[in-house]
Structure formats: C-alpha cells, structure tokens
Amino acid sequence: MITTEGLTKRYGRVTALESLSIDVQAGVTGLVGANGAGKSTLLKILLGLLPATEGAAHVLDMDVRTDGPAIRERVGYMPEHDCLPPDVTATEFCVHMARMSGLPATAARERTADVLRHVGLYEERYRPMGGYSTGMKQRVKLAQALVHDPGLVLLDEPTNGLDPAGRDDMLGLIRRIGAEFGISVLVTSHLLGELERICDGIVVIDGGTLLQHSTTASVTAETAVVAVEVDGDPTALAARLGAHGVGVQRRGGLLHVDVTDPASYDVVRDAVSELGLGLVRMEQQRHRMTEIFTGSAPGGEHV
Amino acid sequence: MSETTTPTAGPTGAIHDIGYRHYDGPRLGAAYIARSLYVDTLRGAFGLGRSAKSKIMPFVLLGVMVIPAVTIGIVTGYFGFAELPLGYTRYSFTMQVVITIFLGSQAPAAMSRDLRFRVAPLYFSRPLSRQQYVQAKFAGMSTALFILVGLPITLLFLSALLADLTLEDQLPDYLRAMGGAVVLALVLAGIGLVVAAMTPRRGLGVAAVVGVLLVLSGIQVTVRAMAEEFGSDTFAGYAGLLSPFTLIDGIQAGPLGADSVMGTPPEGAAMATVFCLVAVGLVAGAYAVLLVRYRKALS
Numbered sequence: 001m002i003t004t005e006g007l008t009k010r011y012g013r014v015t016a017l018e019s020l021s022i023d024v025q026a027g028v029t030g031l032v033g034a035n036g037a038g039k040s041t042l043l044k045i046l047l048g049l050l051p052a053t054e055g056a057a058h059v060l061d062m063d064v065r066t067d068g069p070a071i072r073e074r075v076g077y078m079p080e081h082d083c084l085p086p087d088v089t090a091t092e093f094c095v096h097m098a099r100m101s102g103l104p105a106t107a108a109r110e111r112t113a114d115v116l117r118h119v120g121l122y123e124e125r126y127r128p129m130g131g132y133s134t135g136m137k138q139r140v141k142l143a144q145a146l147v148h149d150p151g152l153v154l155l156d157e158p159t160n161g162l163d164p165a166g167r168d169d170m171l172g173l174i175r176r177i178g179a180e181f182g183i184s185v186l187v188t189s190h191l192l193g194e195l196e197r198i199c200d201g202i203v204v205i206d207g208g209t210l211l212q213h214s215t216t217a218s219v220t221a222e223t224a225v226v227a228v229e230v231d232g233d234p235t236a237l238a239a240r241l242g243a244h245g246v247g248v249q250r251r252g253g254l255l256h257v258d259v260t261d262p263a264s265y266d267v268v269r270d271a272v273s274e275l276g277l278g279l280v281r282m283e284q285q286r287h288r289m290t291e292i293f294t295g296s297a298p299g300g301e302h303v
Numbered sequence: 304m305s306e307t308t309t310p311t312a313g314p315t316g317a318i319h320d321i322g323y324r325h326y327d328g329p330r331l332g333a334a335y336i337a338r339s340l341y342v343d344t345l346r347g348a349f350g351l352g353r354s355a356k357s358k359i360m361p362f363v364l365l366g367v368m369v370i371p372a373v374t375i376g377i378v379t380g381y382f383g384f385a386e387l388p389l390g391y392t393r394y395s396f397t398m399q400v401v402i403t404i405f406l407g408s409q410a411p412a413a414m415s416r417d418l419r420f421r422v423a424p425l426y427f428s429r430p431l432s433r434q435q436y437v438q439a440k441f442a443g444m445s446t447a448l449f450i451l452v453g454l455p456i457t458l459l460f461l462s463a464l465l466a467d468l469t470l471e472d473q474l475p476d477y478l479r480a481m482g483g484a485v486v487l488a489l490v491l492a493g494i495g496l497v498v499a500a501m502t503p504r505r506g507l508g509v510a511a512v513v514g515v516l517l518v519l520s521g522i523q524v525t526v527r528a529m530a531e532e533f534g535s536d537t538f539a540g541y542a543g544l545l546s547p548f549t550l551i552d553g554i555q556a557g558p559l560g561a562d563s564v565m566g567t568p569p570e571g572a573a574m575a576t577v578f579c580l581v582a583v584g585l586v587a588g589a590y591a592v593l594l595v596r597y598r599k600a601l602s
Contacts, residue, residue: 097425104329
C-alpha cells in the first residue's frame with residue numbers, strides 16, 4: 001500500500017523526517033508518534049503535496065513525486081483540525097467534496113447517501129453542520145474522506161476530542177473500513193492502547209526516525225512467561241520453584257514463572273500440590289504495545 | 304439506493320445494512336473538478352446553491368445595476384433623443400459604488416470561507432492543484448463581475464436599438480464598453496480576492512474590500528485635483544492608475560478610443576501602454592499573491 005525508502009524531509013536546518021523506510025501492508029496500520037514526531041509531514045508527502053528532500057515514496061504503487069493528482073484521486077484524507085463550514089448541511093458538503101474528487105453529480109449524491117449512512121449520520125445530515133456535536137463532526141470528516149471510494153484513507157487523529165463512547169464508535173468504524181469495506185487505513189494517534197485494538201500493523205516514529213515497525217500480532221505475541229495465582233502466600237511457592245531451578249519473579253500477588261522449558265509446568269503443578277495451596281489460575285503472558293517504548297518487544301525490526 | 308426502498312426492510316422499520324458498495328463509475332479528473340469549482344464559485348457569487356438570505360444582496364445589487372440602464376433606454380425611446388444620455392463606456396464608472404459593494408459582499412464568500420473554516424486542505428488532498436483552485440476561483444469571481452457590469456450595458460445597447468438609434472453609431476462604443484468590462488472584471492476580482500484572502504475573519508473581509516476600493520478612489524480624486532491645480536496634465540493623467548475604475552476608463556479612452564470620464568484623460572501611446580501594463584500587472588500580481596497565500600493554507 002505504502003512504501004518509503006530513505007525518506008528525508010528538511011525545513012532549512014530542521015529535520016522533520018530522517019531516512020524513513022517503511023512498508024505498509026493492506027489493512028489497518030497505526031502511525032504512532034509524539035507531537036512533532038513527523039506524522040503530519042509524512043502524510044503530506046504521501047499525498048504528494050510536499051516534496052521530499054531525499055528518498056522515494058510510493059502510494060498504491062504510484063510515485064508521490066510524479067503521480068500526485070492520480071494518488072489524491074484514490075486516497076482519502078481526514079485532517080486533524082476542524083474543516084467543516086458551519087452554514088452547509090453534511091449532505092451538501094459531502095456531495096461537493098465528492099465532485100471535487102472527480103465524481104459526476106449523480107454519483108456524488110448516491111455515494112454521499114451511502115457513506116453518511118455507513119458513518120452513522122441519519123436525519124442530522126439535512127441540518128447545517130454548525131450545530132453538530134464533536135462526534136457528528138468527526139463522522140462527517142470521515143465521510144468526506146470516504147465519499148469517493150478511495151483505496152486508502154489517511155486518518156489524522158480521528159478520535160481527538162471524543163468521549164469514551166464516541167471513541168469506541170469511531171474505532172469500531174475504522175476497524176470496519178479496513179475489514180468490511182476493503183479500504184486500507186493509515187491512522188495516526190498518540191494513544192497506543194487504541195491502535196492496539198484495531199490495527200493489523202504498527203509504525204512508530206520519533207523525532208522523524210523509525211523506532212519500530214511491526215505487525216500488531218508480533219508486538220502482542222505470547223511470551224514464555226506464565227502468571228500463577230494461588231489462594232495463599234506465594235512466598236513459599238516462589239522459594240520452592242527457585243530451588244528447582246525455575247526462574248520466578250514476584251509481581252504483587254502473582255508469580256511470573258519462566259516456562260521456556262515445558263517441564264516447568266509440571267514443577268509448578270507439583271510444587272503447588274505439595275504445599276497444599278489452591279491453584280487459582282495460570283495465564284500465558286502477552287507482550288504489550290507500550291513495551292515498544294521500553295525496548296523489550298520482540299518481532300519488530302529495530303532501526 | 305435509499306434504505307426505504309430496500310425490500311428486506313423488516314416490519315420494525317429497522318434499517319438493514321446492505322453493506323458497503325464500491326464505486327466503479329468514472330472519475331473525471333482535474334479539468335472537470337476545476338470546471339465544477341468555477342461554476343460553483345460563479346453561482347455562489349449570486350447566492351445560488353447557498354441560503355435564501357445570501358441570494359438577496361447580489362440580486363438587489365444586480366437589479367440596481369440594471370434598472371438605470373432600462374430606464375435610460377425607455378426615456379431615450381419615449382422622448383426620441385438622438386443619443387443616449389449616459390454612454391456605455393461611462394456606465395461602470397457611474398455605478399462604481401454598486402460594483403464595489405457587490406465585490407465586497409461576494410469576494411469573501413468565495414475566498415475567505417475556505418480559509419476561515421480550513422476547508423482548503425480538503426481541496427488540496429484531492430486531484431486539483433493549488434494553481435487550478437486559484438484559477439477556478441479567479442475565473443468564477445471575474446465572470447460574476449462581468450455579468451454584473453456587462454448585463455446592464457447590453458440592456459442599454461438593446462434599448463438604444465429599440466429606440467431607433469442606428470447600429471453603426473452604437474456598436475463601436477458598446478464593444479469598447481464590453482472590452483472595458485472584461486478588464487474591469489479581471490482587475491476587480493484580483494483585488495477583491497487578494498484582500499479577502501488576507502482577511503479570513505467574518506465581516507472583516509467585506510469592510511476591507513469596500514474600504515480599499517473607496518480609499519483608492521478617494522486618493523485618485525485628490526491626487527488628480529492637486530495635479531490639475533499645479534497644471535501638470537501628464538501627472539493628472541497618470542493619477543487615473545490609482546483606482547481600478549479610472550484605470551479601466553483610461554484603457555477604454557486610450558487603446559480602445561472612447562470618450563473618457565476624466566477631465567485629464569491619458570494621452571499618447573506611452574501613457575496608454577502604461578495603463579494596459581498596470582492592468583495586466585494587477586491581474587498577474589493578484590494571481591501570484593493568491594498562490595502564495597494558499598501554499599500557507601496547505602497545512
């Protein structure tokens with residue numbers, strides 16, 4: 001969907017992107033980075049609006065340097081900021097934006113009705129947008145990015161300013177765009193937990209350089225650690241496991257047991273039964289995305 | 304298409320999700336988009352496709368522009384005058400306040416809205432280039448102004464013919480006035496759009512556009528009066544460059560050969576050339592400024 005090779009962007013002496021090489025597959029991909037990490041610069045280069053200082057980028061197999069208009073015909077963009085004139089209705093606005101993407105007037109009206117329904121805007125769409133709630137505005141912004149049926153949408157902080165329920169709705173919608181509509185999504189956020197739920201892949205940039213590039217599955221893969229909870233004091237259990245040469249760490253009321261050697265499971269079972277404790281649960285631990293920032297996640301290509 | 308016609312809609316009235324449908328139809332490219340934007344801008348200048356309230360002002364002003372022309376025509380015919388009491392080439396100069404108000408009220412609607420509500424990035428994330436966007440807006444606004452100026456002049460011409468004035472007498476001046484109207488529309492659209500693009504805040508644009516044109520007009524009159532006082536006819540002639548309305552009058556009087564409204568009209572080929580160059584420079588300059596303004600609006 002998107003590939004960049006050694007992409008660099010400098011504004012005078014300020015470097016916004018530094019030899020960034022990523023390969024984004026179809027599906028939903030999260031782009032994570034703090035404010036000023038270069039997310040918006042990357043999106044503008046991908047839309048062919050900003051020339052890169054060095055390196056190359058391809059979107060939908062088209063070169064951003066030479067095929068800007070063709071790319072923008074097939075890509076939808078939802079900006080982070082407010083972009084809706086208050087005196088027109090959502091329907092009028094989306095029809096206009098569909099025509100500005102090259103759709104004939106009749107098709108523009110049909111697509112608008114379809115897309116507004118998909119984003120969950122019904123009777124409100126005939127009212128001027130000035131009176132909309134933040135949630136409704138975000139839906140219209142998403143609708144105008146989808147109205148020309150793009151192959152890829154770039155969503156800049158779509159959950160910004162939404163309450164928890166609105167956030168869940170928006171995330172569900174983004175998941176549907178990727179899974180049901182068959183439109184690939186590049187979504188930026190500074191909230192890792194959100195992206196963990198909906199993304200197939202994840203790109204982390206910091207200070208314009210690539211920090212981590214991996215699939216969500218590999219980031220959140222199972223680890224060789226089992227959490228063990230017993231209905232009693234785990235201290236004795238920890239000591240006994242240690243005596244059998246099994247790596248164990250105390251985490252509050254839980255024991256994190258290293259099960260790299262499968263025989264460790266038996267050791268845990270025997271030790272629990274010998275001590276006369278009740279085994280409440282044994283749970284395989286997974287990596288969490290936040291570990292990207294502490295540098296302990298596997299599977300990603302550290303750069 | 305619509306949910307209500309979906310035969311599977313249940314008795315509860317629940318809307319069935321018929322799933323996402325892809326669009327396989329034509330995508331018409333930048334030329335079509337630019338054309339659509341041009342038509343939208345032109346229609347928008349007369350309030351068409353906008354709220355009922357925003358139709359009032361442009362059509363009242365269009366009426367104010369047209370009524371004197373029709374009245375003059377009727378009076379000329381009724382009393383059998385040998386020539387029109389107000390010539391074609393003087394019409395836009397006489398009605399300049401109306402034209403100024405029209406530009407002041409409509410240029411911000413065409414330009415500032417996209418900047419104020421930050422809609423511009425949505426255009427530029429679509430196939431249209433910045434140049435094509437500015438061209439479409441410029442052309443739309445110019446055409447609206449040309450209609451505003453050209454329509455009454457044309458009605459004046461038709462009523463003159465109905466009043467049995469001869470075509471040979473009327474046609475040359477009519478064509479000069481229409482030529483002047485084209486230049487006036489381009490120059491005024493340029494000035495109006497640039498001022499509007501610089502003042503995206505609501506209300507400010509209207510005042511700024513009207514203010515700039517009235518001040519220019521005032522300076523023109525003052526400078527001319529002073530120059531005439533000191534007896535410098537050449538300098539007084541150049542004073543006409545200061546206001547778009549006298550600039551166009553100078554072009555109509557100079558290269559196009561009409562009678563000027565100015566006491567000391569531009570004389571000679573050199574001065575006529577200067578008037579033309581200034582007009583071309585104003586239009587090109589306005590276009591360049593708008594391009595730069597929208598480069599900033601990209602983010």
